[in-house]
Amino acid sequence: xPPHALHTLADLPVAQPLPxxxxxxxxxxxxxxxxxxxxxxxEVASHSHENEQMVVMLEGSAEFTLGEGDAAETVMVEAxxxxxxPPHLPHACRVTEGCKLLDLFSPVSxxxxxxxxx
Numbered sequence: 170x171p172p173h174a175l176h177t178l179a180d181l182p183v184a185q186p187l188p189x190x191x192x193x194x195x196x197x198x199x200x201x202x203x204x205x206x207x208x209x210x211x212e213v214a215s216h217s218h219e220n221e222q223m224v225v226m227l228e229g230s231a232e233f234t235l236g237e238g239d240a241a242e243t244v245m246v247e248a249x250x251x252x253x254x255p256p257h258l259p260h261a262c263r264v265t266e267g268c269k270l271l272d273l274f275s276p277v278s279x280x281x282x283x284x285x286x287x
Contacts, residue, residue, distance in 0.1 A: 178204055200275040207264045215261040220274040222254040229268025234261040
């Protein structure tokens with residue numbers, strides 16, 4: 170990728186890492202951004218990864234479970250909010266209202282978030 174670039178989100182290729190998910194992403198040198206619409210009721214099982222992740226909720230809402238066991242915490246993320254997930258924190262997601270979100274990951278990796286294997 171050149172040192173600077175301008176992209177149009179709508180023009181990014183669409184991939185389906187899971188059924189019912191049309192993800193568009195852009196991978197840079199040190200971070201990755203994924204634009205993901207998710208239908209109500211969609212769930213991502215608990216997983217963790219070495220990346221720091223920021224979830225920018227553009228529309229709708231989702232409930233995140235952070236941590237495991239008795240120490241787990243539930244956080245509702247609504248349009249206009251940003252959830253910051255530190256590296257290695259187990260987290261799961263259940264979409265409560267059809268949503269559009271941006272996932273930002275650093276460092277870059279090919280498989281995180283909705284990709285199989287976490």
